[in-house]
Amino acid sequence: MDHKNIILGAGLAGLSAGYHLNDSYAIYEKQPEIGGLCRSEEVDSFIFDYAPHILYTVDPYASELIHKLLSGNLKIKKREAFIYHGKYDLYTQFPFQAHLYGLPASVIMDCLKGVVEVLRTRDKPTPKHYEEWIYQRFGKGIAEHLMIPYSEKIWTISTRRMNYDWIDRRIPEPDFNTILEGALTDATALTGFNNDFWYPVHGGIESLPTSLGKGVKNIHLDMKASKIFPKENEVEFNRKTRVKYDRLISTLPLPVVVDLIDDVPADVKKAAGDLEHNSIICVNIGVDRPDISPHHWLYFHEKDFIFHRISFPMNCSEKTAPPGTSSVCCEIAYSKYRPLEVKGKKNIIQKTIDDLTRAGILKKEDKILVSDILSLKYAYVIYDLNHRKNVNTIHDYLRGVGIYPCGRFGEWEYFNMDHSIMSGKRAADKINEENLTALKK
Numbered sequence: 001m002d003h004k005n006i007i008l009g010a011g012l013a014g015l016s017a018g019y020h021l022n023d024s025y026a027i028y029e030k031q032p033e034i035g036g037l038c039r040s041e042e043v044d045s046f047i048f049d050y051a052p053h054i055l056y057t058v059d060p061y062a063s064e065l066i067h068k069l070l071s072g073n074l075k076i077k078k079r080e081a082f083i084y085h086g087k088y089d090l091y092t093q094f095p096f097q098a099h100l101y102g103l104p105a106s107v108i109m110d111c112l113k114g115v116v117e118v119l120r121t122r123d124k125p126t127p128k129h130y131e132e133w134i135y136q137r138f139g140k141g142i143a144e145h146l147m148i149p150y151s152e153k154i155w156t157i158s159t160r161r162m163n164y165d166w167i168d169r170r171i172p173e174p175d176f177n178t179i180l181e182g183a184l185t186d187a188t189a190l191t192g193f194n195n196d197f198w199y200p201v202h203g204g205i206e207s208l209p210t211s212l213g214k215g216v217k218n219i220h221l222d223m224k225a226s227k228i229f230p231k232e233n234e235v236e237f238n239r240k241t242r243v244k245y246d247r248l249i250s251t252l253p254l255p256v257v258v259d260l261i262d263d264v265p266a267d268v269k270k271a272a273g274d275l276e277h278n279s280i281i282c283v284n285i286g287v288d289r290p291d292i293s294p295h296h297w298l299y300f301h302e303k304d305f306i307f308h309r310i311s312f313p314m315n316c317s318e319k320t321a322p323p324g325t326s327s328v329c330c331e332i333a334y335s336k337y338r339p340l341e342v343k344g345k346k347n348i349i350q351k352t353i354d355d356l357t358r359a360g361i362l363k364k365e366d367k368i369l370v371s372d373i374l375s376l377k378y379a380y381v382i383y384d385l386n387h388r389k390n391v392n393t394i395h396d397y398l399r400g401v402g403i404y405p406c407g408r409f410g411e412w413e414y415f416n417m418d419h420s421i422m423s424g425k426r427a428a429d430k431i432n433e434e435n436l437t438a439l440k441k
């Protein structure tokens with residue numbers, strides 16, 4: 001049962017670590033199936049992902065690997081993403097800042113005045129938090145009409161409590177001409193880096209880990225790590241079986257790993273306790289009417305809609321819904337800072353259906369064929385102001401006791417699927433390199 005390398009978690013990062021290791025390994029996963037967040041669920045012939053998952057990457061290695069794994073099963077899609085403004089009962093194209101056209105003139109004026117003010121201001125100080133970053137980049141109008149309300153809805157905390165380390169290219173920053181053109185005309189040019197994305201034709205997003213898993217051996221399912229003994233180089237599973245390792249790769253959320261180890265220094269324990277994340281529930285609905293929307297996804301920034309984003313799996317692949325029907329996944333974010341306002345599965349589903357009807361997505365006469373809820377406890381890492389410091393403290397400790405953290409929650413970063421795959425590869429590469437160096441000595 002003992003292995004040179006043990007990998008905890010069979011999500012994309014754990015599978016990728018196994019796929020790229022040159023050494024013997026075994027993967028242990030607490031669930032009865034592989035895939036982690038990148039799984040799909042079939043309900044009465046409707047396929048829903050664990051939250052909408054679209055594929056795009058700028059990393060050439062990840063791109064090649066994904067294409068190899070999903071060869072013959074990938075479709076390229078041109079993004080159809082919009083924002084719904086319930087107050088005016090209208091849609092604008094995503095991203096808001098590049099497509100103000102259609103909004104009331106007073107809103108467009110607010111936004112443009114803010115942008116001009118930003119352009120006029122020289123010598124901007126380094127922003128103290130995400131909110132200041134938004135004001136500095138886009139001005140008051142864009143900040144207050146959309147960015148701050150939407151951010152607080154998804155992140156569940158004030159934008160003043162967040163940093164902006166995570167932004168990279170996630171928030172498009174169009175130049176002034178693009179903003180002006182998008183305000184004065186119904187410009188259709190897409191802005192942002194996921195203008196085109198890929199999605200599997202068959203099997204939902206789970207077909208990616210399924211294919212990756214075929215190149216990986218020694219996966220043990222229903223094996224939950226219940227204790228780690230770094231001094232003994234042992235992991236205990238399901239509170240009974242102990243397994244020895246030379247090296248331990250963990251894709252588990254950092255607070256979970258720290259909790260599995262006894263005698264963790266107080267500062268590390270505190271850092272783990274201070275890490276912030278949100279949780280998401282997906283209310284998945286199947287309807288007896290085709291084409292309820294032409295879009296891939298829609299954003300809802302207004303507080304009186306229970307969800308912050310809804311997406312239409314059937315528009316990513318028609319194979320995810322039976323002929324003549326439609327499907328919609330509605331994401332609702334919550335955390336200890338903003339608990340769910342509606343309690344109980346039945347009430348949450350009903351409120352979701354009511355809000356979809358209010359937004360004109362569903363009609364009163366529609367027959368709901370399926371309604372289900374999927375819960376993601378660890379959904380997005382929240383970049384609070386101490387994020388980097390806390391993560392460094394925990395990583396220094398884990399590496400010091402011979403644990404290699406990787407993946408979205410092992411690195412504790414805003415990782416997409418490609419990043420998680422590459423993070424697993426980095427952990428494997430490091431071990432491969434260390435082995436090579438040891439051989440040369």
Ligand SMILES: Cc1cc2nc3c(=O)[nH]c(=O)nc-3n(C[C@H](O)[C@H](O)[C@H](O)COP(=O)(O)OP(=O)(O)OC[C@H]3O[C@@H](n4cnc5c(N)ncnc54)[C@H](O)[C@@H]3O)c2cc1C
Binds near residue numbers: 379
């Ligand atoms: C709402 C949402 C939308 C997303 N949309 C996209 C998107 O559109 N495009 C994109 O590229 N990415 C998207 N992502 C990100 C993507 O899902 C992740 O980057 C990726 O799936 C993370 O893989 P991972 O292996 O790092 O983590 P995980 O998938 O979380 O894997 C960790 C594994 O560890 C297992 N585990 C936990 N505890 C234990 C234990 N004690 N013992 C053993 N096993 C354990 C878990 O069951 C899990 O299988 C989205 C994520 C979310 C939350």
